[in-house]
Amino acid sequence: MKKKVILLSLDALGNADFEIMAKLPGFKRILEQGTWCSRSRSVYPSLTFPSHASIITGCKPAGHGIVNNYILEPGQEPGRWYHYSGALKRKALWDYAAAAGKTMLSLSWPVSGGADIRYNLPEMNPAKPKIWNAANFAAQMGLFFSHGTPSLAVKNLLVNPSLAKAWFLGAQPDLDKGIIKLFLKNLRQYSWDIALCHIYGMDDAKHCFGAESPEAREYLPLYGDFVNRLADFVDERKKAGEAITLMVTGDHSQLDVTKAVCGNMMLAEMGYSQWKNGKLQSWDAWMDSGDGMAYLYIREGIADTAAAKAMIKTIARKFKAHPGVAKVMYPEEFLPLGCGSDAALVFEAAPGCGFDGRWHSGAENSDYSIPNQYKAIHGYLPDIPGYETLFFCYGQAVRPGEIQSMSIIDILPTVCDWLEIVPDTVDGRRIENLLEKQI
Numbered sequence: 001m002k003k004k005v006i007l008l009s010l011d012a013l014g015n016a017d018f019e020i021m022a023k024l025p026g027f028k029r030i031l032e033q034g035t036w037c038s039r040s041r042s043v044y045p046s047l048t049f050p051s052h053a054s055i056i057t058g059c060k061p062a063g064h065g066i067v068n069n070y071i072l073e074p075g076q077e078p079g080r081w082y083h084y085s086g087a088l089k090r091k092a093l094w095d096y097a098a099a100a101g102k103t104m105l106s107l108s109w110p111v112s113g114g115a116d117i118r119y120n121l122p123e124m125n126p127a128k129p130k131i132w133n134a135a136n137f138a139a140q141m142g143l144f145f146s147h148g149t150p151s152l153a154v155k156n157l158l159v160n161p162s163l164a165k166a167w168f169l170g171a172q173p174d175l176d177k178g179i180i181k182l183f184l185k186n187l188r189q190y191s192w193d194i195a196l197c198h199i200y201g202m203d204d205a206k207h208c209f210g211a212e213s214p215e216a217r218e219y220l221p222l223y224g225d226f227v228n229r230l231a232d233f234v235d236e237r238k239k240a241g242e243a244i245t246l247m248v249t250g251d252h253s254q255l256d257v258t259k260a261v262c263g264n265m266m267l268a269e270m271g272y273s274q275w276k277n278g279k280l281q282s283w284d285a286w287m288d289s290g291d292g293m294a295y296l297y298i299r300e301g302i303a304d305t306a307a308a309k310a311m312i313k314t315i316a317r318k319f320k321a322h323p324g325v326a327k328v329m330y331p332e333e334f335l336p337l338g339c340g341s342d343a344a345l346v347f348e349a350a351p352g353c354g355f356d357g358r359w360h361s362g363a364e365n366s367d368y369s370i371p372n373q374y375k376a377i378h379g380y381l382p383d384i385p386g387y388e389t390l391f392f393c394y395g396q397a398v399r400p401g402e403i404q405s406m407s408i409i410d411i412l413p414t415v416c417d418w419l420e421i422v423p424d425t426v427d428g429r430r431i432e433n434l435l436e437k438q439i
Contacts (some may be wrong), residue, residue, distance in 0.1 A: 001243040001439055003397075004193050005415050006230060009055065009109070010198035011048060012378065013250030015039060015388040016212055020220055026227030027392060030248075034394035035434055037403035042252040042382040043238050044337045045290040049082045051251035051408060052110040056092045058412030060424030065089035066111055068290050072297065076286025076357065077319040083124040084147065085115035088106045093194065093412055096421050102193035108167075113147035119190050120148045121156065121182075123198060125168050132165050140168045156182050158229055172201035173222065179224050184275055185428045187233060193419070199223075203254070211254040211376040231261045231394050243396055246262030247256065249408060250389030253374040255292065260356035261324040263287035263294055269364065270318065272311065278359040284308075285315060287347070287357055292379035294355040296345035301345070301426030312344050314405055319345075324369055336382070338427065348381055382407075385424065396437045406431055 013420075018038045021027040030036060043054045044063055045068065052068040061067045065087060071080030085092065088111060089200070097104050098116045105119040106112055113319045124147065126139040146151035146339070156165040163178040165171070176249040178197045183197045202219035209215040227248055234244045264280075264287050267273050273283035284302060288295040296315060302308045318329045327348035334346040349355060354377045356370065363370045380387060391406060409428030417430045 012203035014253030026225030046252035175199035295343040
């Protein structure tokens with residue numbers, strides 16, 4: 001039988017969602033007939049773009065190079081996302097697939113712009129402000145033409161401008177519903193060996209309303225129905241001689257917050273950066289926020305000096321004393337975790353807190369803490385109890401039962417092993433006893 005893989009990412013799917021999901025048709029079906037892990041670990045930082053790069057490379061962020069959602073550009077607002085696959089320092093699943101002569105289909109996968117994917121609509125849109133008009137519609141289509149598959153964009157978006165608008169604006173739940181419809185249609189319309197899909201409406205809802213809010217939980221029935229329809233497709237294609245393995249994964253969870261620590265304002269007070277009218281003018285030290293964590297960078301040219309080393313120690317003491325900071329880590333502690341290796345320090349936020357790198361007038365009067373712009377965030381250390389994400393697997397080759405322990409970096413080597421592709425040495429490991437080799 002011909003082996004194939006469908007890999008679906010449900011952004012912000014967390015351990016706290018499991019009890020509800022277990023009662024929904026698609027997920028209940030997998031719990032009865034497939035395999036699952038209710039405590040799958042994300043990576044550090046547990047952010048969308050680093051996590052999806054880790055899923056698709058099998059490497060931690062320091063290895064693949066996507067160490068935050070945004071490119072490091074101190075003072076740049078808004079920041080530029082890591083949309084392009086050229087930023088990856090390690091091979092991705094699409095590179096291995098192309099080398100093995102396998103065809104891929106991908107909808108809305110982060111860090112896939114310009115990737116070697118036969119049918120690709122990457123997660124990317126033109127720069128803000130997000131104003132929907134003819135010019136921005138053309139710009140959106142131009143991005144897909146330049147960094148995706150033009151024919152796929154024409155057949156799916158040019159003839160459906162309402163979906164193109166939802167894609168551009170990130171309008172939920174219309175965007176998730178549209179991508180689900182497209183994915184199910186394209187699975188039948190095109191010939192493929194590996195199909196990727198990423199939807200993120202629940203992530204948006206958790207940010208806006210809270211990790212366990214009714215607004216976020218409203219997405220679970222939609223996702224359960226989607227997974228059930230994918231399982232139907234897997235069973236249907238078995239009769240056509242195809243052995244499809246369906247994998248459903250989260251990328252990270254979320255935790256509720258109330259405050260944000262304005263770290264760059266703290267650094268300015270210490271004399272390590274200069275601002276004017278809320279705009280960065282110059283800096284020797286910069287805090288790069290990853291929501292639940294943050295990096296400290298030292299300006300190139302002074303990083304190895306004695307003065308810089310003294311500066312780092314002073315900053316570490318200052319941040320460690322702040323009630324919104326749970327942990328200050330030096331390289332010997334954070335490098336094994338796999339986060340960015342160019343940082344001088346890494347800060348982990350205290351429960352209920354996150355980080356904000358922007359200037360907020362008045363924050364200096366309240367220990368540099370402000371109300372968080374979100375109700376829930378992510379980015380935190382992935383081993384926090386209850387902060388784990390989820391993994392489900394369904395198909396005729398799947399050995400039923402529960403996986404006790406795994407990480408999202410284990411998905412790439414498991415997919416490659418199933419498809420008889422030999423990947424480079426990666427941080428993840430094949431999930432043992434998940435799939436039968438002979439079918």
